[in-house]
Amino acid sequence: MEKIKTIAVLTSGGDAPGMNACIRAITRSAIYEGCRVFGVYRGYEGLMNGEFKEFTSSSVSNTIQRGGTILKTARSKEFMTDEGKKKAFDQLKAHGVDALIVIGGNGSLTGARDFAKIYDIPVIGVPGTIDNDLYGTDLTIGYDTALNTIVDCVDKIRDTATSHDRIFFIEVMGRDAGFLAQNSAIASGAEAAIIPEDQTNVDQLAQFIGRGMRKSKNSSIVLVSESREGGLGGALYYAERVRKEYPQYDVRVTILGHLQRGGTPTASDRILASRLGYAAIEALAEGQRNIMVGVDDDKIVYVPLTRAVKQNKPIDKELINVLSVLSI
Ligand code: F6P
Numbered sequence: 625m626e627k628i629k630t631i632a633v634l635t636s637g638g639d640a641p642g643m644n645a646c647i648r649a650i651t652r653s654a655i656y657e658g659c660r661v662f663g664v665y666r667g668y669e670g671l672m673n674g675e676f677k678e679f680t681s682s683s684v685s686n687t688i689q690r691g692g693t694i695l696k697t698a699r700s701k702e703f704m705t706d707e708g709k710k711k712a713f714d715q716l717k718a719h720g721v722d723a724l725i726v727i728g729g730n731g732s733l734t735g736a737r738d739f740a741k742i743y744d745i746p747v748i749g750v751p752g753t754i755d756n757d758l759y760g761t762d763l764t765i766g767y768d769t770a771l772n773t774i775v776d777c778v779d780k781i782r783d784t785a786t787s788h789d790r791i792f793f794i795e796v797m798g799r800d801a802g803f804l805a806q807n808s809a810i811a812s813g814a815e816a817a818i819i820p821e822d823q824t825n826v827d828q829l830a831q832f833i834g835r836g837m838r839k840s841k842n843s844s845i846v847l848v849s850e851s852r853e854g855g856l857g858g859a860l861y862y863a864e865r866v867r868k869e870y871p872q873y874d875v876r877v878t879i880l881g882h883l884q885r886g887g888t889p890t891a892s893d894r895i896l897a898s899r900l901g902y903a904a905i906e907a908l909a910e911g912q913r914n915i916m917v918g919v920d921d922d923k924i925v926y927v928p929l930t931r932a933v934k935q936n937k938p939i940d941k942e943l944i945n946v947l948s949v950l951s952i
Contacts, residue, residue, distance in 0.1 A: 628746070628908050630660040632676065632721040635693040636667035636700075636732035639885055640752045640766025642893035643693040646727050648684035649901025650750075655681055657905055662719055666696045667728070668703035668735060672711040676719050688894055691769075691887045697728075703735055706742075713743045722746070723913075725904050729753030729764070730799070730933055733916060737929040746913035748904045749929055752897075754885055757801035759935040760927030761918025765900065768892040770797070770884045771808055777880055778812035778845060785843040788874065791866060795848045795859035795879040804884070805849040806943050814845040815951045818862065820853040821939040829862050833870060835952070899924065 633650050635643050647663065654661045663683065665675040677683075687694055702708040716724060723746040726736040733749040740747040751758040754770035774796055785792045794814075798804040802819025809817035816832040832846060848859040857865075863877045889897070896919065903917040903924045916932040918925050 628659060628723045630662065630719070630721050631723045631725060631905075631908065632662040632664050632671070632716060632719070633695070633725040633727065634664035634667050634671055635695045635697045635752065636726055636728035636735065637697060638729060638753060639691075639693045639697050640729075640754050640764070641691040641769035641885070641887055641889035642765040642897035643695075643727055643752050644684070644687040644690050645889060645894045645897035646750055646752060646765055646901040647693070647695060648687050649898040650725055650904055651679045651684045652681055653902045653905035657909055659905075662721060663695050667698040667732070668700040668708070668712060669698040670696075671715060672700070672702060672708055674715045674718070676715070688898075689888055691889060699731065700735075704738075709739050709742055712739065713745070716745060723748065723908050725750060727752040727765070729755055730757055733758065733929060734933045737914070737933055740914040740929060746908060747929070748907055748912065749916035749932060750900050750904050751916060751918055751932070754804065755798045755801050756803040757799060757937055758916065758918070758932050759937045760916065760925065760932050761920065763896055763919055765893055765897045766885070766889070767803065768896070769887060769890045770804060771811065772890055773884055773887055774804060774808040774847075774880060775811045777878075777883075778808060778814065778847070781878055782812070782843075782845055785845055789842040790874045790876050791844045791846065793846050793848050793859035793863045793875070793877050795850055795877070797880070797884050798849050798851065800851045800853050801937065802849045802851065802939055805847040806939060806947065809845075809847040810943065810947050810950070812845065812847075813950075814847050814947075815841070816844075817847040817849070817947055818856065819849045819939070820851040820856055822944055823854045823856070828856075829865055833866075835948075
């Protein structure tokens with residue numbers, strides 16, 4: 625394989641804490657390997673419109689601790705079209721780029737997969753999303769920080785829940801994945817989590833109330849995934865039902881929203897982002913293409929982009945049992 629001399633890196637989709645640590649790792653690892661690096665601004669939008677800037681080692685100084693993404697990000701409809709992809713490829717060629725690295729979540733890596741199918745240029749995906757929903761990697765950049773942010777919030781809400789003897793439904797992000805809801809419920813000692821992966825014929829609210837909610841406790845916290853898959857409702861839906869069906873309970877809702885995406889990345893996210901950024905350059909040096917770098921059992925793995933985005937990443941059923949046993 626001909627040696628790769630110039631790479632471009634972009635962030636796409638929802639920002640995630642740790643993306644900057646990853647851009648830093650990619651930039652410095654690439655420079656170490658003797659490559660030029662272009663940072664591309666505003667995701668695929670900037671790729672199509674030629675928003676390229678050459679990065680040096682100092683371009684990424686003092687960024688490892690910063691949330692968001694210094695490259696900015698966007699969700700692009702145009703890139704989904706053939707014309708959009710052609711514009712992007714033309715820009716890459718015009719800048720002499722011979723490999724592209726995309727840091728992003730499911731939608732962004734689906735875009736990367738589709739682009740790699742049409743154009744003959746190595747593409748490497750790096751999992752960057754708070755949702756943790758990419759198949760083939762145990763973790764995604766930003767997930768740990770978001771989880772910790774949620775747990776901080778729930779700890780605070782619990783003070784009020786306890787003082788007032790209330791049920792709180794707290795809605796968290798995750799798109800159609802319940803990792804954030806399930807694991808923040810375990811970590812905050814919540815009474816239940818309502819997640820799309822745990823769909824049975826049993827109504828999750830009735831199950832929670834039926835399990836003896838408030839027999840021994842005067843307040844409850846339920847983490848609700850934002851997903852509406854399979855007829856699941858959000859926090860407002862469940863609160864409304866409690867008001868109607870169990871009017872004896874005092875119920876409140878908190879929708880955590882975008883505060884879950886911001887803030888300083890945790891040490892774990894910075895380390896993960898640094899390892900994955902370094903691994904992306906290693907993968908290119910080894911001649912890999914059209915893969916996502918990930919971690920499996922704390923080892924770096926290469927997952928074909930087609931697999932990373934296509935399959936639903938399962939939630940370990942043990943997590944569901946842990947919460948259910950520990951919340952009685
Ligand atoms: O994918 C990250 C994420 O935060 C999801 O959890 C959420 O559903 C979505 O992005 C929100 O997107 P936006 O910021 O575009 O409203």
